[in-house]
Amino acid sequence: MKEDNRDTASGTPGEILHWNLFIGGHLSASVPVRLVERTDAGQLVWMKSGTPMWHTALPRGVTHLRDIDPHERPAEGFPVIAGRWPMGDALFYQPTGAAHSVLWLFGRRHKFRGWYVNLERRVHHGADIDIADLELDINVAPDRTWSWKDERSFAEKTGHPAYWTAEEARAIRTEGATVAQLAEAGTFPFDGSWCDFRPPSHWKTPSRPPTPRHPLLRPLEAPTSPPPP
Numbered sequence: 491m492k493e494d495n496r497d498t499a500s501g502t503p504g505e506i507l508h509w510n511l512f513i514g515g516h517l518s519a520s521v522p523v524r525l526v527e528r529t530d531a532g533q534l535v536w537m538k539s540g541t542p543m544w545h546t547a548l549p550r551g552v553t554h555l556r557d558i559d560p561h562e563r564p565a566e567g568f569p570v571i572a573g574r575w576p577m578g579d580a581l582f583y584q585p586t587g588a589a590h591s592v593l594w595l596f597g598r599r600h601k602f603r604g605w606y607v608n609l610e611r612r613v614h615h616g617a618d619i620d621i622a623d624l625e626l627d628i629n630v631a632p633d634r635t636w637s638w639k640d641e642r643s644f645a646e647k648t649g650h651p652a653y654w655t656a657e658e659a660r661a662i663r664t665e666g667a668t669v670a671q672l673a674e675a676g677t678f679p680f681d682g683s684w685c686d687f688r689p690p691s692h693w694k695t696p697s698r699p700p701t702p703r704h705p706l707l708r709p710l711e712a713p714t715s716p717p718p719p
Contacts (some may be wrong), residue, residue, distance in 0.1 A: 501528045506696050507535060508618045509582075512707040514560040517565050518623075520544040521575050523582070524689065532585035534687050535619075539579050540687035542698030544570040556625070556643065560652035567705030572698060578603070581687050583679050584612060589624070589665045592679045594687065603629035603686045607669050609662055615708065622707055623663050624654065634673045634680055636665070642658040 504526040504582045521543040526534035546555050546568045555568070570646040593606040607628035610621050626644040630636045644662075649654040654662065673680040 491652045493495065499563055501525070503527065504690070504693060505629065506617065506699075508699055508702075509537065509619055509621065510702065510704075511621045511623055512649075513555045513623050513648075513705045515622075516546070516560065516561075516563055517570065517705045518546050518554060518555045518708075519575075520570070520699065522617075522699050524693055526581065526689075529585065532583060532588075533686070534662075535584070536654060536687075536693075537575060537580045537582065538689070539575060539577060541695055543573055543575050544702055545573045545699070547571045556623075560650070567633075570702060570705065580606075581684055583684075584619070587664070591621075594684055597614065597659040601686065602632060604632050605673070605680060607666065609666050613708070620704075620708060626662055626666060627628070628666055628673075630669055630670075630673045636670050636673050636677060664676050679697075694708045 502526055506522050507525055508520055509521045509523045521537060521541055523537045523541075526536050528534075536647040547570060547602045548555060548558070548568065552558060569708060579596040579600065581596075583594075585591075588610055589609060591608045591612070593608065595606055597603045607630065608621075609624040609626050609628075611624065612622070613620050624644075625640050625647055627639040628636055629639050644659070648656055648659040655658040672678070676682075
């Protein structure tokens with residue numbers, strides 16, 4: 491399966507894109523982000539804490555979409571409700587052709603807190619960045635020590651038709667292990683670059699976009715062409 495397919499977009503720094511997270515084929519969150527940089531190697535986007543967003547309206551007593559079996563979800567997807575991004579500021583690096591992204595995480599007073607590796611499949615539809623989450627992730631501390639995250643739930647989802655096969659699971663873990671080796675070696679994106687990033691002062695918090703039109707994941711294999719850097 492091809493990863494990170496793209497179609498045309500302007501590529502102008504500050505451009506607002508839509509980061510759409512899908513779990514088991516269903517939309518979980520849609521958050522506007524700003525493009526920081528785009529090159530042939532990949533792109534960087536900025537997500538600000540408190541950004542107006544959309545998220546899934548879950549049944550009472552359920553805390554996360556990943557806890558609901560896809561077969562028990564509405565065929566058309568759950569409705570979405572307005573909210574705000576509850577996590578801290580983050581800079582996302584989305585390398586072209588890779589099945590992961592790397593986040594620089596920032597806390598109060600913009601203190602760098604470490605990196606987060608999100609294993610994912612990605613496709614671009616204009617300003618939309620559709621993310622198929624692969625459950626297994628990696629936490630990387632500022633000293634570049636790392637640990638797997640969500641190994642148990644990743645194993646539980648393996649073999650489910652809405653998620654990934656055992657063979658795909660091995661490839662997902664291999665992708666993560668390869669990124670972890672970069673952290674151990676202290677090479678980009680774990681070389682200290684971007685740890686002091688500050689968004690331009692004229693960048694305002696993006697407004698909440700229109701209600702998402704695609705509550706179900708569009709085909710990741712959709713033929714697209716990359717935008718110019």
